[in-house]
Amino acid sequence: MLHLSVTLDLATDATSAGHMLADPRYVEQKVVASGAIEHQVDVTGTADEAFTVATRRALPSDQIPAQVRGFVGNRIDVRLVEAWEAPQPDGGRAGTVVVEIAGAPVRLTGRCSLQPVGPAASRLVYDGDLQAQIPLFGSAVEEAAARAIRGALGVEQQVAERWIADHGRAEQP
Template sequence: MHLSVTLDLATDAHAAGRMLADPRYVEAKVVASGAIEHQVDVTGTADEAFTVTTRRALPSDQIPAQVRGFVGNRIDVRLVEAWDAAAPDGGRTGTVVVEIAGAPVRLTGRCTLQPVGPAATRLVYDGDLHAAIPLFGSAVEEAAARAIRGALGVEQQVAAQWLADHGSAEQP
């Protein structure tokens, strides 16, 4: 199934890139997603290419009951965003991969950071979600898509608060 989610950020693209590369911001959005346990790793810098890797354990209550047996009481999610260096206007492209450990569920796609005004940037995640589970694949895909959309909705809220608190999304 195809999944596309757009987040609007009230800052310029350079500041948005600094925010996305800031481990404190990444940790804030992972914690806000309801993670029971988490790990955050950011390599590179916002001035160049950077990669954000998160691992989080989430309760499996968002998964339909008939397929919880495939994942147990919690879902271990690994997300990797590999961002290219910024263009002169601050725009960036990258790749995104989301995997659920122990379940044949994977999202692969592109992520883009697009300036749309002097203090407005659009963050777009666009990819294909696939669950290789006979009979229940489409139900798992729907549940995973809901969970991903929900996590990105939380990210929109965390980003708005982060930008309100940090202004220019300075690098540590």
């Protein structure tokens, strides 16, 4: 098992960041930017309450070490579910995250949080445990999966920066 923690700093308040995370257009942009060959996005609920983001994406398996590529083939199907609780008065919120690679015994489970750090700044944190149940190659697969997840979250940071630049802060009541 490998512990993984990734932090994204967002140049917008937590309430606006929550609206961004719940916007299907934003979610689709980050999935496409991750290199998805095929994808599906489903957002249920609203940013003003609890919401769930579920995505499926097919990615090329070239990031997986050659010795374990036989387990997954030439593409990997990644399912991600983020279940966000309703926001706190300051816009912060907590949730859970699960990432699974279909057809491979690889799974990440953990917590996610959106924290205000200033009037125009917030922090998105993913913290969880990654486990690959593959004899002999489990740790190599965990390391490769961790690199892929970190890479996808790095892309998400770039997409979020563009989104915030294009959309600005949400109007506050």
